Amino acid sequence: MVVTIIWGEFFMDNQEAMKKLVRLFKPHIKAVVMLVSFIIVSSLANLLMPLISKRIMDEGLLKQNFKAVLLYSSAILFLFCIDKGMNLFKEMVRTRISAKIKKNLYQKAYSHIQRIKIAYFKNVNNTSTLNNVNQDIENMSRVTDDYVFFVVTQIFSILGGMVGLLLISWKMTLIVLSFIPLKILITYKFSRKKEQLMNGYLKRSHEYAHWFGDMLGGIRESRIFGCASYKEKEFERKIDNIVEIEKKSSMMDVFNTTFELTIMQFLTTALYIVGGSMFFSLQLTVGGIFAFITYSSYVTAPIAAIVNLKYIFSGILPSTKRFYSFLELEQESNAITRDFLLTQDFEPCDQIVFENVSFSYGTGNQILEDVNFSIKTGEKVAIVGANGSGKSTLLNLLLRFYEAKGGEITLNGINIRNLDIQDYRLHFSVLDQHFYLFDGSIEENVKLYTNLSEADLRQSINDSGLTKFVNSHSLDYQIGPNGSRLSGGQRQKLALARALAHEKAIFIWDEADTHLDAESEASLYALLESRLKNKTIIMVTHHLDLLERADKILLLSNGSVIQYENNNESWKDHKEYRQVAMAFSK
Numbered sequence: 001m002v003v004t005i006i007w008g009e010f011f012m013d014n015q016e017a018m019k020k021l022v023r024l025f026k027p028h029i030k031a032v033v034m035l036v037s038f039i040i041v042s043s044l045a046n047l048l049m050p051l052i053s054k055r056i057m058d059e060g061l062l063k064q065n066f067k068a069v070l071l072y073s074s075a076i077l078f079l080f081c082i083d084k085g086m087n088l089f090k091e092m093v094r095t096r097i098s099a100k101i102k103k104n105l106y107q108k109a110y111s112h113i114q115r116i117k118i119a120y121f122k123n124v125n126n127t128s129t130l131n132n133v134n135q136d137i138e139n140m141s142r143v144t145d146d147y148v149f150f151v152v153t154q155i156f157s158i159l160g161g162m163v164g165l166l167l168i169s170w171k172m173t174l175i176v177l178s179f180i181p182l183k184i185l186i187t188y189k190f191s192r193k194k195e196q197l198m199n200g201y202l203k204r205s206h207e208y209a210h211w212f213g214d215m216l217g218g219i220r221e222s223r224i225f226g227c228a229s230y231k232e233k234e235f236e237r238k239i240d241n242i243v244e245i246e247k248k249s250s251m252m253d254v255f256n257t258t259f260e261l262t263i264m265q266f267l268t269t270a271l272y273i274v275g276g277s278m279f280f281s282l283q284l285t286v287g288g289i290f291a292f293i294t295y296s297s298y299v300t301a302p303i304a305a306i307v308n309l310k311y312i313f314s315g316i317l318p319s320t321k322r323f324y325s326f327l328e329l330e331q332e333s334n335a336i337t338r339d340f341l342l343t344q345d346f347e348p349c350d351q352i353v354f355e356n357v358s359f360s361y362g363t364g365n366q367i368l369e370d371v372n373f374s375i376k377t378g379e380k381v382a383i384v385g386a387n388g389s390g391k392s393t394l395l396n397l398l399l400r401f402y403e404a405k406g407g408e409i410t411l412n413g414i415n416i417r418n419l420d421i422q423d424y425r426l427h428f429s430v431l432d433q434h435f436y437l438f439d440g441s442i443e444e445n446v447k448l449y450t451n452l453s454e455a456d457l458r459q460s461i462n463d464s465g466l467t468k469f470v471n472s473h474s475l476d477y478q479i480g481p482n483g484s485r486l487s488g489g490q491r492q493k494l495a496l497a498r499a500l501a502h503e504k505a506i507f508i509w510d511e512a513d514t515h516l517d518a519e520s521e522a523s524l525y526a527l528l529e530s531r532l533k534n535k536t537i538i539m540v541t542h543h544l545d546l547l548e549r550a551d552k553i554l555l556l557s558n559g560s561v562i563q564y565e566n567n568n569e570s571w572k573d574h575k576e577y578r579q580v581a582m583a584f585s586k
């Protein structure tokens, strides 16, 4: 099932989530079998110990037989060594399974994030994405806890313990068994409450992480506009919500354990009283009573542990549901054909065609309606329109960050939906309005993992106007997160250098010149006549200098596009253009 981008809704019931958790072990079946074998051997060694202790007491100490004491205590030492050795091997295998499952979950999340539709990132910020993924994976990997494996193998302990109990006294065995329904009843009640609390906790912690990311993003604004104290109050409210729910959850754990221990203590007391009366009526030996009590713990403790699994899983299932609902969120659609070849010669042809294209974000207002235009190979096209008229949306449709809801977009005659999305995007060189620079050096940001030659690197830096800065600093200059150690103009030049270095047939500039000084602007415009002369350029701009260099003007007005060839200046008479562009040319 593919889920559209709505965050915070889980699309799975407990049963399905449980199946997903069990499937995590599928690639590790061999290791699990090995691990269970180690636990069984260790449990067997443990099972034999009380029987041998009984002999030390009854045949050794009470009969003053030192040889028996020596023999049986050595046997116990041997069993102890086996138990601890197996335990060591078991832990080695368990921690390996646990690490592999965790890594696999992180890889799944990472690869999904790489493909998820860009709309997701408009609704959920980075901090809460990281928080949710970490929290869910940590919770889910608790299925590999020692406790869970221990419980699975406890069936053997219960069976062995039951045999031991029945051999000693069937009457007392009935008392032990009466404990089971009581424990089930109490655990089911607590589990329901725990699951509710966990759901609440995940929701509040997601809200808190989202708020925290937002607060960090606006930390300067908080100080400038003096709202730090209001933010602090919001913080306190959010953190109180989380702490409150954590407190309740911890208390729930304490209640669950206390109830279990209390029932156990009642049971032990009953066993002592009944065992004592049986001893006085010579139906049981002293060693028999102690062995019985040990065996009863072999039955009651595992049963309690198995029943407690319900309680433990009530803390894991909500995260499992959220994680897999996240993995179901819609990804960018991909390849139907891979036979795309971009026109290599620059014969003018209709390279990009928008035909009756319509679009709205989600269920919101129509942003574009029946948009029609075409762009020829090598054309320089300017997109003009008022704020919010849909210029960036148009480019986002072309770059396939969103899909048109009506009509079609073709590139060299092929509907872009039918092209492999990675291959398709490699035909564009983009300088976005809201570009991002990676935390690293200038050189790393321009090269972006390609083996660009030194000469091409220098050329792009030169063409972007960044040479002076590089000469006074270096190519290794660390620019900080998103270029925080650069000025606005230097950031834009670096983004331009990156776009030039990754030179493709089609260039997209969305307000590429907003931070440039006059000299840099002039150099950028000169590129249109030199390096970029044969390239198709689609630029969102309001600068007259750039508009006048365009072969075609696309004027966005009320969701539609009016297309002007720039061989006369009729577009300048359009009311929309005058309102928008003239203001910039003043």
Ligand SMILES: Nc1ncnc2c1ncn2[C@@H]1O[C@H](COP(=O)(O)OP(=O)(O)OP(=O)(O)O)[C@@H](O)[C@H]1O
Pocket: 122, 361, 364, 367, 385, 386, 387, 388, 389, 390, 391, 392, 393, 394
């Ligand atoms: N992710 C989104 N979800 C919902 N609405 C959006 C989203 N992005 C943009 N919009 C809306 O779509 C409309 C077009 O936005 P767009 O960014 O394409 O305009 P623009 O012409 O590039 O504006 P500007 O000149 O201000 O950059 C606006 O009304 C905006 O509020």
